[in-house]
Amino acid sequence: MGIACVFTGKGKGKTSAAFGMAVRFLGYGKSVVIVQFLKGRKTGELLLKKNLPGFEIVQFGSEDFVDLKNPSKEDIEQAKEALFYAKRLLTRSYRPDLLILDEVNVALSAGMIEEREVLELLNKLPDKTNLVLTGRGATKKLMEKADLVTEMRDVKHPFKKGKKAEKGLEY
Amino acid sequence: MGIACVFTGKGKGKTSAAFGMAVRFLGYGKSVVIVQFLKGRKTGELLLKKNLPGFEIVQFGSEDFVDLKNPSKEDIEQAKEALFYAKRLLTRSYRPDLLILDEVNVALSAGMIEEREVLELLNKLPDKTNLVLTGRGATKKLMEKADLVTEMRDVKHPFKKGKKAEKGLEY
Numbered sequence: 001m002g003i004a005c006v007f008t009g010k011g012k013g014k015t016s017a018a019f020g021m022a023v024r025f026l027g028y029g030k031s032v033v034i035v036q037f038l039k040g041r042k043t044g045e046l047l048l049k050k051n052l053p054g055f056e057i058v059q060f061g062s063e064d065f066v067d068l069k070n071p072s073k074e075d076i077e078q079a080k081e082a083l084f085y086a087k088r089l090l091t092r093s094y095r096p097d098l099l100i101l102d103e104v105n106v107a108l109s110a111g112m113i114e115e116r117e118v119l120e121l122l123n124k125l126p127d128k129t130n131l132v133l134t135g136r137g138a139t140k141k142l143m144e145k146a147d148l149v150t151e152m153r154d155v156k157h158p159f160k161k162g163k164k165a166e167k168g169l170e171y
Numbered sequence: 172m173g174i175a176c177v178f179t180g181k182g183k184g185k186t187s188a189a190f191g192m193a194v195r196f197l198g199y200g201k202s203v204v205i206v207q208f209l210k211g212r213k214t215g216e217l218l219l220k221k222n223l224p225g226f227e228i229v230q231f232g233s234e235d236f237v238d239l240k241n242p243s244k245e246d247i248e249q250a251k252e253a254l255f256y257a258k259r260l261l262t263r264s265y266r267p268d269l270l271i272l273d274e275v276n277v278a279l280s281a282g283m284i285e286e287r288e289v290l291e292l293l294n295k296l297p298d299k300t301n302l303v304l305t306g307r308g309a310t311k312k313l314m315e316k317a318d319l320v321t322e323m324r325d326v327k328h329p330f331k332k333g334k335k336a337e338k339g340l341e342y
Contacts (some may be wrong), residue, residue, distance in 0.1 A: 009324070012188075019194050019195070023341050025214030027217065030339055044197070044198030044199045046198065047198035048194055050198060052219075074318055130339075148327055151326050152322075168196040169301060
């Protein structure tokens with residue numbers, strides 16, 4: 001069974017760490033699929049796709065930020081679709097070596113998808129596929145089930161000091 | 172002045188987060204140089220270099236792991252050279268948009284390089300260059316000086332449970 005990793009916490013670096021792992025896998029000629037929850041925006045990573053064979057990145061979400069306290073019906077549908085897509089991927093004969101569910105923890109803690117379904121994904125993880133789940137607010141059960149959990153702790157953040165978010169650094 | 176980020180702590184994801192940021196910068200057509208301290212081994216990231224224009228990765232270290240309690244004279248020289256190289260980079264007219272000093276915190280806490288010199292690098296950080304310092308054991312002064320600090324907290328690690336390190340996941 002593949003290894004399931006969780007990157008959670010309020011600090012910067014969760015999605016970045018997942019993308020860093022993706023780069024490493026791709027470097028070894030392995031295949032990577034990134035499923036992005038709650039994201040439909042052009043990001044730096046997306047622009048690189050054409051340079052990296054074996055790399056697939058699929059976004060489920062609108063261009064706007066999701067109101068997590070009151071997600072729209074469309075946002076919820078997109079999140080459910082993302083999870084469905086991920087599940088289907090794992091049943092294919094040509095499965096990725098690394099599957100990243102970016103921001104899935106956020107969708108889960110906002111009640112947009114079912115914890116039971118995410119846990120099922122971990123329980124049925126095929127041999128050669130490793131799974132990474134990112135986003136703040138990972139649930140206790142998810143962390144219990146995962147093999148590796150890192151909490152990114154926000155010790156200091158420049159945007160608290162009034163610095164502006166910058167292309168590349170933040171998105 | 173660029174932004175200085177520190178990824179420290181015992182958890183997994185420090186180097187990965189730095190590489191993820193690199194990918195994002197490259198996606199926006201920006202330039203990235205990664206200077207690796209204490210590393211002379213082929214890693215997944217290294218193998219990708221040819222696919223990514225604007226990306227430079229330079230290793231200073233031997234193929235063997237460094238004995239941090241008793242680093243060899245050669246190891247110390249290599250670490251000093253890495254820092255010297257980084258400093259030189261920042262004085263060039265063609266400076267990278269992102270400079271990553273991978274594992275510099277480890278070299279520093281092992282006494283292989285001078286804290287004063289690393290702090291000087293932060294103090295003299297040019298406008299358009301952002302800096303990322305990775306590795307466990309970041310010093311207090313470094314964290315005070317940096318704009319962004321994330322501590323990767325090791326909540327759960329599979330290799331404690333006896334699972335083997337795997338290509339792509341760990342190196």
